[in-house]
Amino acid sequence: MFFKNVEPAQIADAGAQLQHVINFRESLIASKAIFFKEFESVDAWERMLRSCLNQHLLGIARAPSGAPEGPSERASQPTKSISTDANSPDAPAAGHQIAALAHSLAPAFAAGDLGRIGAALDDSDEATFLAVRSVLLSAALVSATGSSATPLPTHELNTLFRYRERLQAADEELQVLFKTIMADDFDVKPGWYWFRDIDGREAVAHLILIVLFRNDTEAQTRSFEILRLEKVPLFTMVPDHVLERTLREIPPDLRDAAWAYLVDMAQPDDLNKLLKWSHGTWLESRLQWLQAWMETGRDLDAFLPKIPDPQLIPEPMKQSIRGCISQMSDASLQALRSMFLSDLTEAAETELLGRGAVLGDAWNTHVRRRHGAITSALLGIGGDSEARETDEERYERLSRENTDSFTNPPDWYALDGPTIYQLLVERGNIAKEVARADLSNRFQRVRDESRQQRTKEALDAELVERHLKELAKYDEFITRMFTAATLTALAKEPATADVVIARPFLKDDLAHAAALRIVSSKGTALDVNDLIEIARTNYGAERKVALEGVQRLAADRLDTAKTLLALEGWEMHRAALSLVPSLSDQDALPLLQELLSHESANVRIVAVGQLRARRDDVQLVDLLRKYTDFGTYFYNVVTWLDRLIYAPRPILKYYETELKSRLEALDR
16 A cells, blocks of 8 residues: 655644545554555655556566476576565575564664674674675665665675675565666676576566666666667567657667667557657657668668768667678768768778779878978978978879889989889889899999999089089988888788898888888797887887787797786787687686786786687686685676676677677777
């Protein structure tokens, strides 16, 4: 029974009807036969009623639906989880535990001294369990009033999880746990252990209730996402008036998740309902977009050329586009290009260029410009530095010319000389064997032929000789320019023979990038330490190429992984972790288990992912138990292991997808 509180003044001057109500309430209190609650306002009554309805719906969801279909695909666990059914054998156990909890508080009730509780227990573990068990009960009691939502705090939940096999939870407590876990946006709240035996149907029922009746954005967002992935048809499972109210009143920070669900799941009949419900709501301006999407049969190549509003493309659709961009039509790619969707626009342009499309001047904004100011200054090219030709522009210009227009070998003193030499090597007009010999001889052949040609063509031999002596002071720099150009040409298709030539130039300011590509590609295990040092002391492209070489050339992959892990920076750690899948279990498992306590959260999450690939659920259960027995441990490791071992099947699929996505993002 529920009674609305009445003002004292009204009670003092109660009319006949109100007096009947007061007498009725007092008779119920005196009989002690019926549970009753009081409420202050209509809003409070609504919250209490919704809570009761939620529990009723969950009871329906748990009702037996027929004979078991067969053994669970999940590994069997050592103990059975707590059922939330009030009629189950576990319900009295939950009641007994709560009663024992209340009894243990009696010393404090009598004396007002909390210290007496610990003294009476004389067991620190028992006191800790009692403390966090009390927090769960308190949160459930507050939640049951409907006055506020009280998720379990992070530290207390993790402490309670250490005693997970001892907990016997009441229905309201399990509801608090479920919502708390679903609202976890930082991977620090475990607890699926307590729901490991619920089936997919009951898990979906929980998710639907969160979507419809809860007020926690994170939990609702994640529930929408799981329902979308599981293709749960809310329009056929939820009464129209309930779903209408939910969709109309969705707050702004939940609309992206609801919209992504509708884009994937709404059917033509559902669209008709939405058109009736949406007037004056956030949905009204979006339904024409949704209708166009449905009319194309959810075909991207039919939909994108219509140039839909890019702001309404949900993230799951963007992911689909990223995954199939190489199979999309030119019209779709051109449409994406016009939408300015950051990486999707760039990916579309790259694909179009690969197909030979002409994109116009806009594409030039994506070209990295690097000025050759040193070259121009040393060789006496004047003018505004902004107007000078960059190295890339020079290469692009000369690459369009016929080989017949080049002098072979090129003029040693010409600004275009190193680039022409590079092109001649790339085109095969200068054999690679000759190029290697020129490198070894510091291009003496090219220098001599250029001097002879200038002397031969000169009218005043003495003047030319003086001029060549003046230019001789630039010979060292010009040699370095030709060296860099030659190594760049060789690096396009490096051979083992090029490694010996390239190694001395790994620290040369002009040639090191090309030398690094050669050594990283065709070097040996002896180069690994040098490449690690280059990676440690450089950034950007050089570090990336060096680490790729380390991954390719390392012979002792375990030792190399440990060396990289000891260095700072995620790029180093990522390269180290990429070596682990090739190790045997004997080498990999101890390392991965050690990395569960690494200071980097990224390292820990990759270690969890790799352990999941090598261990079954039973082995992971043992790993989780040992890990939580450590003096200190990381909450995100416990949370991810709990998710992967115990989450109910529909929710497990979501976590597996999320983990895969995170690992792929970390690998980029």
